[in-house]
Amino acid sequence: MTLRTPRLDETLIARLRADLRAADFTVTGVTELLGPLASGALLREQPLPARRVAGASTAPVATLIRLFTLGDPVDVAEVDRALPTLRARGAVALGLVDEEGDGVVARVDVRPYAADERHWWVASDLAEVATGSPVRNDHVLGIGGASTTLAAWTIRRPVGGALDVGTGCGVQALHLGAHTDSIVATDLSERALAFARFNAALNEVDWDTRAGSMLDPVAGQRFDLIVSNPPFVITPRSGEVPLFEYRDGGASGDAIVADLVRSVGEHLEPGGVAQFLGNWEVPRGSTWTERVGSWLEGAGVDAWVVQREVQDPAEYAETWSRDGGHHPGTADFDAMYAAWLDDFASRDVESIGFGVITLQRPVGDREPFVDLMDERGPVPPAMGESVRVGLEARTWLAEHSDDDVLDRAWTATPDVTEERHTRPGAPDPSVIVARQGGGLGRIITLTTVTAAYLSVADGELTPRQAASAIAGILEGDADETEREVVAFVRDAAKDGLLV
Ligand SMILES: C[S@@+](CC[C@H](N)C(=O)[O-])C[C@H]1O[C@@H](n2cnc3c(N)ncnc32)[C@H](O)[C@@H]1O
Numbered sequence: 001m002t003l004r005t006p007r008l009d010e011t012l013i014a015r016l017r018a019d020l021r022a023a024d025f026t027v028t029g030v031t032e033l034l035g036p037l038a039s040g041a042l043l044r045e046q047p048l049p050a051r052r053v054a055g056a057s058t059a060p061v062a063t064l065i066r067l068f069t070l071g072d073p074v075d076v077a078e079v080d081r082a083l084p085t086l087r088a089r090g091a092v093a094l095g096l097v098d099e100e101g102d103g104v105v106a107r108v109d110v111r112p113y114a115a116d117e118r119h120w121w122v123a124s125d126l127a128e129v130a131t132g133s134p135v136r137n138d139h140v141l142g143i144g145g146a147s148t149t150l151a152a153w154t155i156r157r158p159v160g161g162a163l164d165v166g167t168g169c170g171v172q173a174l175h176l177g178a179h180t181d182s183i184v185a186t187d188l189s190e191r192a193l194a195f196a197r198f199n200a201a202l203n204e205v206d207w208d209t210r211a212g213s214m215l216d217p218v219a220g221q222r223f224d225l226i227v228s229n230p231p232f233v234i235t236p237r238s239g240e241v242p243l244f245e246y247r248d249g250g251a252s253g254d255a256i257v258a259d260l261v262r263s264v265g266e267h268l269e270p271g272g273v274a275q276f277l278g279n280w281e282v283p284r285g286s287t288w289t290e291r292v293g294s295w296l297e298g299a300g301v302d303a304w305v306v307q308r309e310v311q312d313p314a315e316y317a318e319t320w321s322r323d324g325g326h327h328p329g330t331a332d333f334d335a336m337y338a339a340w341l342d343d344f345a346s347r348d349v350e351s352i353g354f355g356v357i358t359l360q361r362p363v364g365d366r367e368p369f370v371d372l373m374d375e376r377g378p379v380p381p382a383m384g385e386s387v388r389v390g391l392e393a394r395t396w397l398a399e400h401s402d403d404d405v406l407d408r409a410w411t412a413t414p415d416v417t418e419e420r421h422t423r424p425g426a427p428d429p430s431v432i433v434a435r436q437g438g439g440l441g442r443i444i445t446l447t448t449v450t451a452a453y454l455s456v457a458d459g460e461l462t463p464r465q466a467a468s469a470i471a472g473i474l475e476g477d478a479d480e481t482e483r484e485v486v487a488f489v490r491d492a493a494k495d496g497l498l499v
Contacts, residue, residue, distance in 0.1 A: 003136060004095040004107035005191050006123055006198040012094050013201045015086040020112075020121055023060035023082055027114040030069075033061050042069070045129045068096075068110040071130030073103040096123070106130070109142050113171070115151065118178055120203045123195055124169040134325030140169055140195045141246045147171045150229045150277050152381060153356045155388040159224035163267070165214060165260070165276075168246065170196035170207070172227045177205045180225060184208045186217045189245050214249070214256070215263055222267055226274040232257050233320055234279055234352065236343035241336045244324055253347060254281045258295045261357065265301040268361035273391065274301075275358050284350040289372040291353075296370055302360040304394060306440065307374045309354040313344035316352045358391060362398075369398040371494065375440045386439035389496045397494060402486045406467070410489060410498040411459035415439075418446070418454065434497060442495050448474065449481055450488040457498055463489050 023029070031039050038049035047070050054062040054070065063082035066072045079088040079097070088104050091097045097104040109126045112119065124142035128135055141147075151172060160181045164172045167185035173196065176183050185207045187193050193209050200207045210217035214230070231249035235241050249256035257278035264274045282288045288307055296303045311319065317340030318328075326333045344352075362368055371394060380386075397405070415437030420429035432446040434454055446454065452470045453463060463485045471481035492498045 003125060003138070003191070004098070005194045006095045006108055007093065008194070008197055008201060009094060010201060012086060012090045013198070015090055016083065016094065016096075017121070017202055017204075019060075019083040019086050020064070020110075022084070023064055025061050025064045025121070026112045026119055029061050030065060030112060033057060033059060033065065045127075047129055064110075067104070068106050068108075069130070071106055071109075071126055073100055073105050075103045079104055111142065113143055113174070115175065116156070116178055118174075120174050121199075122169055122171060122174070123198050123202065125195075128325040135244070135246075137242050137244055138189060138191055139244065139246050140189065140192045142169060143171050146229050146277055149356070150227060150275065151175045153358075153383045153387055154227055154275050155225070155273060155358075155391065156384045157388055159272075161223045161269075162225040162227070163218060163221075163223040165226065165228035166230050166249075167196050167207075167209070168192050168229075170199045172229060173207050174199070174203060174205070176225070176227065177203075182208070184210060184218060184221075184223070186210045186212060186214075188213050188249075192246070214260060215267055218267055222269045222272065224269050224272045226264060226267060226272070226276075228260065228274075228276040230256060230260060230276055230278065232277060232279045233323075234281065234316070234343075235320075236339040238339050238343065240339035241321075242324075247320075247323070253349075254279055254291075257357075261292075261295040261303075261359065262299050264359060265299050265361055268301070268359075270361055270363045273358065273360050275356070275387075278355065278357055280353045280355075281344070281347060281349045282351045282353060284348045288351075288353045288374075292357075292372055293370065296368075299359075300361070300368060302362055302368045302370070302391075302395065302398065304358045304360075304369075304371045304391060305355055305373070306358075307353045307355040307372070308376055310376070311352050311354075313341055313349060313352065316344070317341060358387060360391060360395065362395075366399060369394055373440075375442070377441050379440060380438060383439070386496065389499075390439070390494060393494050393496060393499075397490055405486050405489050405493075406464040406482065407462050409459050409462050410457050410493065412454055412457045413496060413499055416454075416497050418451065434492065436495065436497050439496055442492075442497060444488070444492060444497070446488075447484065449476070449484045453485050453488065454492075 034053050038053045041049040054065040060082035063078050067074045076088045096108045097106050108123050110123045113122045125140045156179045158179045162176045162180035162183050164185045167173050167187050173183050173185045231247050233247040235248045280291050317337045321333050321336040417435050419433050421431040422429040432451045434444045436442040453466050456466050467482040467485040471478040
């Protein structure tokens with residue numbers, strides 16, 4: 001199918017915006033029309049229930065769902081009613097639809113999107129669910145799971161200059177608009193940049209869009225916040241797997257993310273933060289922390305990396321063979337699967353990690369901190385505030401001595417609970433843990449000493465005072481007890497269990 005790139009015609013885009021607004025083609029408007037059953041099915045890429053609901057309604061929002069979300073042919077007269085100022089003719093001129101027989105067919109996906117009480121419309125290439133065929137190599141991705149994961153983990157404090165590397169349709173840049181003064185959005189793909197410019201115009205925001213690979217377009221420039229959902233998918237370079245530009249930066253192995261980690265620091269202002277997603281390879285006999293840790297040596301940035309998923313090479317090959325719209329059992333799928341297995345075997349890769357990387361350029365000349373943690377459990381949908389708190393806590397801890405930690409009266413946050421597990425009939429618990437209700441949902445195993453400290457961490461007593469009293473009651477060594485308490489406070493405070 002022919003791919004269309006939308007035209008940047010401000011007059012027609014303004015009409016489109018007015019019509020989408022009037023039709024209530026918003027997240028709420030669409031969900032209300034479709035109802036929970038059809039909306040849920042659509043999320044699972046099953047369009048049939050939505051087709052039945054939208055087909056039974058004459059509301060403009062239903063016509064727009066049929067046209068843009070489901071990719072169905074729609075009569076010109078119906079499109080003219082749903083887009084009364086743009087009309088079908090204007091949608092054709094914008095490159096959003098093509099005329100076919102008596103109707104028009106969408107060539108571009110236009111959908112409402114909302115977060116943090118902001119509402120947008122996002123144009124991208126039609127997804128596989130609408131076209132019924134595998135996506136092309138120069139496909140411009142809409143909003144996917146990775147996009148919303150990065151958006152959810154991004155720190156949303158107000159800052160000056162921001163950069164979105166590999167902006168695609170511009171989804172991260174839309175989010176950045178809520179809390180940054182200026183935005184540079186880059187992409188290697190000219191088609192992606194055309195979509196990004198169209199979306200900026202449609203949503204009445206202003207971005208400096210630049211073409212080029214990764215950080216090349218911002219040589220010599222620094223930012224307060226850099227975000228990237230980069231083309232991190234590890235792809236065999238043997239030719240069996242096409243270079244899907246939307247997910248694959250063309251490098252071998254995990255080099256694209258490694259390079260970004262190594263080089264992003266020089267583009268950060270002091271105190272500036274970079275956040276991105278990534279995959280990393282773990283060769284046999286090594287660990288993910290060794291792998292990611294090696295990227296950070298000499299990078300000059302604080303690092304907090306949370307590994308969220310681990311796959312073996314076969315699981316990875318299955319995920320990404322399917323992603324482009326190929327199906328198990330076909331020759332294409334099998335050829336790609338085999339190529340992935342060969343590629344990972346050539347580097348003796350045992351597993352592949354996925355996670356969220358947060359880097360910060362330290363203010364001043366202190367040693368950067370590195371915290372690589374494996375936390376794969378469920379997290380709340382909005383993590384940005386937890387990441388902000390965690391980064392600020394880690395920074396404070398890096399800038400303060402154990403004496404400072406011991407002299408601060410910490411408080412256990414209200415979402416921290418304690419669990420005691422006791423063997424039936426035993427007088428004392430065999431396991432005591434502190435469980436965090438929000439954020440990363442950390443579970444910290446407590447000792448008698450740290451459990452005793454946590455029970456008095458109410459903002460009155462300092463760890464130094466508490467450790468002295470606990471050592472007295474338990475008849476333990478005072479220095480040893482203090483060391484145990486300070487290590488616990490550092491671990492609990494970095495993720496906000498103590499504040
Ligand atoms: C996974 S998509 C992310 C799109 C969007 N930012 C999001 O969060 O959904 C990766 C983007 O990187 C772009 N890309 C691929 N190779 C690149 C490179 N070498 N330099 C910069 N961008 C690249 C792709 O065109 C694509 O838009």
